[in-house]
Amino acid sequence: MRDLLTRALAVKGADYMEVRVEETRTTRIGYRGKALDTVSQATAYGGSIRALYRGGWGFVSFNSLDGLVDKARLAVEQARYTGQAINGTSQLAPVPIVEDSVRPHLLRDPAEVPLDDKMSLLGGYNDLILSGGPRISSSMVMYFDRATTLYFANSEGSFIRQEKRDMGGNLAAIATAGSLTQTIAVRFGGSNDFNVALGLEDKLRSAGQRVQDMLDAKPVVGGQYTVVCDPVLAGVFIHEAFGHLSESDDLYENEELKKVMQLGTVFGTPGLTVYDTGEDEGSRGRLVYDDEGVAARRAYLIKDGILVGRLHSRESAAKMGEEPTGNARALDYRFPPIVRMRNTRIASGDATLEQMFDGIKLGVYAVSAYGGQTSGEMFTFTAEEGYMIRDGRLAEMVRDVTLQGNVFATLRNIDAIGRDIRCGDSAGGCGKGAQAPLPTSQWSPAIRIQNVVIGGRK
Amino acid sequence: MERLIELARKRGIQAEVYHSRDRTTPVRFASNKLKQLTTTDSEGVALRVIVDGKLGFSTTTKCDDPDQVFADAVAVAAYGPSVEFGFAGPDRLLQLKTEDQGVRDLKLETLISLGQESIDTLKPLHPNLLADIYVSRAEQEVRILTTEGLDARYRGTMFYANIGAEIVEGQNMLQVWDGWGGADFQPDRVRAAVADVAEKVRQGLVNVPLAAGAYTVVLRPLAVRDLLGPYSACLNGRNVEKGISPWRDKLGETLASPLVSLIDDPTRDLVYGASPFDAEGTPTRRLPLVDKGVLTSFRLDRRAAQALGQAPTGSAGKSSLDTAPMPNGLATTLAPGETSVKTMLKGMGDGLVIDYLMGAWAGNLLAGQVTGNILLGYKVEGGVITGRVKDAMFSTNAFEALKDKLIAVSREVKETGGMTLPCVQLADVNISVKQ
Numbered sequence: 001m002r003d004l005l006t007r008a009l010a011v012k013g014a015d016y017m018e019v020r021v022e023e024t025r026t027t028r029i030g031y032r033g034k035a036l037d038t039v040s041q042a043t044a045y046g047g048s049i050r051a052l053y054r055g056g057w058g059f060v061s062f063n064s065l066d067g068l069v070d071k072a073r074l075a076v077e078q079a080r081y082t083g084q085a086i087n088g089t090s091q092l093a094p095v096p097i098v099e100d101s102v103r104p105h106l107l108r109d110p111a112e113v114p115l116d117d118k119m120s121l122l123g124g125y126n127d128l129i130l131s132g133g134p135r136i137s138s139s140m141v142m143y144f145d146r147a148t149t150l151y152f153a154n155s156e157g158s159f160i161r162q163e164k165r166d167m168g169g170n171l172a173a174i175a176t177a178g179s180l181t182q183t184i185a186v187r188f189g190g191s192n193d194f195n196v197a198l199g200l201e202d203k204l205r206s207a208g209q210r211v212q213d214m215l216d217a218k219p220v221v222g223g224q225y226t227v228v229c230d231p232v233l234a235g236v237f238i239h240e241a242f243g244h245l246s247e248s249d250d251l252y253e254n255e256e257l258k259k260v261m262q263l264g265t266v267f268g269t270p271g272l273t274v275y276d277t278g279e280d281e282g283s284r285g286r287l288v289y290d291d292e293g294v295a296a297r298r299a300y301l302i303k304d305g306i307l308v309g310r311l312h313s314r315e316s317a318a319k320m321g322e323e324p325t326g327n328a329r330a331l332d333y334r335f336p337p338i339v340r341m342r343n344t345r346i347a348s349g350d351a352t353l354e355q356m357f358d359g360i361k362l363g364v365y366a367v368s369a370y371g372g373q374t375s376g377e378m379f380t381f382t383a384e385e386g387y388m389i390r391d392g393r394l395a396e397m398v399r400d401v402t403l404q405g406n407v408f409a410t411l412r413n414i415d416a417i418g419r420d421i422r423c424g425d426s427a428g429g430c431g432k433g434a435q436a437p438l439p440t441s442q443w444s445p446a447i448r449i450q451n452v453v454i455g456g457r458k
Numbered sequence: 459m460e461r462l463i464e465l466a467r468k469r470g471i472q473a474e475v476y477h478s479r480d481r482t483t484p485v486r487f488a489s490n491k492l493k494q495l496t497t498t499d500s501e502g503v504a505l506r507v508i509v510d511g512k513l514g515f516s517t518t519t520k521c522d523d524p525d526q527v528f529a530d531a532v533a534v535a536a537y538g539p540s541v542e543f544g545f546a547g548p549d550r551l552l553q554l555k556t557e558d559q560g561v562r563d564l565k566l567e568t569l570i571s572l573g574q575e576s577i578d579t580l581k582p583l584h585p586n587l588l589a590d591i592y593v594s595r596a597e598q599e600v601r602i603l604t605t606e607g608l609d610a611r612y613r614g615t616m617f618y619a620n621i622g623a624e625i626v627e628g629q630n631m632l633q634v635w636d637g638w639g640g641a642d643f644q645p646d647r648v649r650a651a652v653a654d655v656a657e658k659v660r661q662g663l664v665n666v667p668l669a670a671g672a673y674t675v676v677l678r679p680l681a682v683r684d685l686l687g688p689y690s691a692c693l694n695g696r697n698v699e700k701g702i703s704p705w706r707d708k709l710g711e712t713l714a715s716p717l718v719s720l721i722d723d724p725t726r727d728l729v730y731g732a733s734p735f736d737a738e739g740t741p742t743r744r745l746p747l748v749d750k751g752v753l754t755s756f757r758l759d760r761r762a763a764q765a766l767g768q769a770p771t772g773s774a775g776k777s778s779l780d781t782a783p784m785p786n787g788l789a790t791t792l793a794p795g796e797t798s799v800k801t802m803l804k805g806m807g808d809g810l811v812i813d814y815l816m817g818a819w820a821g822n823l824l825a826g827q828v829t830g831n832i833l834l835g836y837k838v839e840g841g842v843i844t845g846r847v848k849d850a851m852f853s854t855n856a857f858e859a860l861k862d863k864l865i866a867v868s869r870e871v872k873e874t875g876g877m878t879l880p881c882v883q884l885a886d887v888n889i890s891v892k893q
Contacts, residue, residue, distance in 0.1 A: 026780065033700040036539035040515040041530040042780040046500070057494040063501050063519040078495035085492045085570070119537045138702045179704045179857075181824040222670070222853060222890035253489035256586045256626040334498060371820035376624070376631035380817035380831035380851075402821065404831040404851050405892065408629050453892045455829045455851035 015090035021047035056082025091318035107193035110145035132208025137176035168427030189425030232424035235442025248316035273347035285343035285441035296326035349417025363389035418445035484594035543764035546739035555727035558642035561615035666845030674809035679879035684818035695762030719793035795867030
């Protein structure tokens with residue numbers, strides 16, 4: 001493989017070139033209601049070549065490695081066309097040349113678990129969901145695991161072979177009464193151990209009970225509240241509301257946004273520390289090298305409320321005169337790397353959940369998330385479960401809890417941070433551009449936020 | 459591909475082979491400058507088999523290794539769902555125009571100059587405006603073979619442009635986008651999208667305060683798409699078959715205002731998504747789903763159709779090579795009404811116009827919930843747009859909104875992301891606002 005890639009990289013005419021070749025085997029299992037919906041096996045094999053010339057990029061992707069040198073020539077030709085049109089300069093932050101072979105520390109390799117065992121585990125979970133009570137109407141069980149071998153080589157002499165594992169599951173209980181349908185899911189995910197999928201029976205029983213209770217819950221009254229987010233929702237919040245803003249490929253040519261994101265700016269209360277890292281062996285966002293062959297390093301974004309850093313590719317780091325962080329990631333061989341998160345973490349504080357509820361006259365406790373989205377300074381996400389907080393105590397369940405707000409104001413309004421951290425890995429992933437779902441993780445304690453707008457009727 | 463059918467026949471297995479091949483060459487401008495040229499060649503095979511009544515599904519992009527993908531499909535079929543449907547046999551297919559020589563002949567320089575022209579139009583609108591433009595041409599070939607004797611293929615072309623503009627001023631950000639796609643090269647449609655973006659930028663430059671409350675709201679087409687999210691979930695034959703669609707037993711009932719007619723029609727020449735057959739090889743057809751408020755059909759793939767004892771509707775779509783066919787909206791149209799947008803605004807007095815909602819897809823669609831941040835919306839006072847509203851949230855139930863709260867549907871429509879959509883005017887919509 002190395003010789004083949006080296007020959008392609010020998011094509012002249014570009015300032016920089018890199019090639020990736022990847023093979024992935026994916027197993028998927030899905031149940032919808034009583035019936036098994038799908039079992040599938042996918043093989044994805046392909047590669048891509050990216051070339052840089054005077055600040056312009058060319059990118060070629062393919063499924064067959066035949067004529068690789070010609071493909072390299074096409075990438076160079078495209079880069080030269082772009083580079084000549086813009087007549088810029090190629091800037092890539094210098095990084096060490098790497099020769100390495102990386103294998104995950106596998107506790108129980110999902111790729112080695114027989115399909116028979118996966119089927120009976122998930123089938124058992126599905127049966128358990130469906131027998132959860134009279135108002136359980138259906139289920140939605142999704143599982144996947146994926147084994148990848150990825151080769152990376154660049155014109156600077158780096159050559160890296162990485163093996164990766166990724167897996168995730170969403171086990172959703174669906175309850176119906178009349179025309180009202182509610183869903184609550186138990187989720188899991190990881191990168192080195194099939195056993196994270198085991199032993200979820202109690203969680204499923206509890207979710208089944210709660211989703212039926214939710215049918216009796218009233219929609220939340222729209223308005224402005226003090227909100228306590230559980231660790232999973234807090235993780236989604238920091239990912240959506242702040243993490244994406246830290247991705248410097250959207251930043252380096254935007255002078256006005258650079259001012260907003262100036263290092264040293266106060267972004268939150270002194271208790272707030274946020275970082276993004278490739279560490280955390282076993283979580284889905286685990287990363288050793290990014291797709292530019294750069295070793296993943298911990299990047300502090302907010303330290304004690306002050307903006308201290310951001311996420312970089314080699315190009316964005318060079319353009320902003322900062323250090324690369326190993327955040328250039330591609331969904332797969334079909335896409336060029338762009339700046340993405342890995343494991344985004346809010347560092348723990350010292351509050352217990354009771355202390356966070358304390359003093360809230362009327363508030364909302366928002367638990368887990370269906371999904372979230374951000375666009376510049378605005379974010380929104382929908383909680384899976386909601387409860388009113390009345391006079392400092394957890395009160396009745398409410399449904400249809402959707403939070404929204406201004407990123408900057410909301411970060412400054414975080415006034416309590418919990419002490420117990422949790423990771424919300426699931427079968428989902430992060431989307432940016434057309435590249436979704438990319439495995440990322442969020443680790444967070446519960447957080448309390450003042451003045452959050454929740455949608456709904458008055 | 460024939461090799462897979464041979465292998466299946468030899469083993470007495472039913473099989474369906476979906477083979478696709480495409481070349482896409484997008485041009486990308488970022489922050490007002492040409493950034494990247496791309497050539498993507500992709501080819502893959504998706505194989506479904508039915509072995510002893512059980513369904514197996516495998517895919518590969520290693521097209522020179524049919525034995526592996528066949529072995530994979532058979533291996534998973536041992537654990538697969540029991541199914542009673544069969545794969546498509548030969549059928550009469552529509553003669554349909556899905557390719558355009560204009561796209562085949564399209565030069566890179568033409569795409570680049572169209573992108574540059576878009577930037578030149580948008581840039582002068584504001585000193586901080588940064589445009590991201592994506593212009594692409596694609597050629598695609600799809601062939602479906604089955605052991606039942608189907609061998610259907612079509613070749614298609616695609617021209618696509620996405621126009622984005624962003625303005626940041628301090629912590630105030632404005633993001634606007636629009637686009638156009640079709641099987642033929644229509645640069646004027648791209649220019650119209652650029653003009654739309656420019657108009658939205660102008661309307662969104664000034665922020666105005668808004669009090670929480672119930673408002674008359676005009677949703678523009680991209681927000682109408684979100685409002686129709688619950689409809690798509692409820693019309694999905696698989697959700698009907700599983701009994702989780704609240705519309706499962708409501709065929710023939712009035713579910714919406716008589717102003718609402720929703721039709722899938724991929725049989726129009728050169729439309730985005732035009733195709734003579736669906737992802738299972740079933741011939742496509744014009745499919746009225748909701749006719750003047752009455753539920754007339756669900757979207758059925760072969761599996762859902764069989765379970766419901768109905769005929770497949772040619773609605774099977776594939777979101778990517780490695781996902782199995784699922785019922786999907788193909789070239790969907792919400793029928794236009796008779797009111798002009800101008801009349802809507804004039805008649806509404808005070809209210810809101812909404813271009814984009816954010817996060818509305820994340821709500822409980824089967825319950826009709828559509829709740830999203832108003833990513834781009836404007837206050838209307840005395841029938842005139844006075845400025846952009848921010849930190850506000852739109853919340854409605856789509857079933858109620860399109861039944862009891864629907865005031866008017868515009869006669870102007872927009873083609874967007876495979877859908878043709880008018881503007882929709884709703885009464886009494888809850889808007890939550892940060893105080």
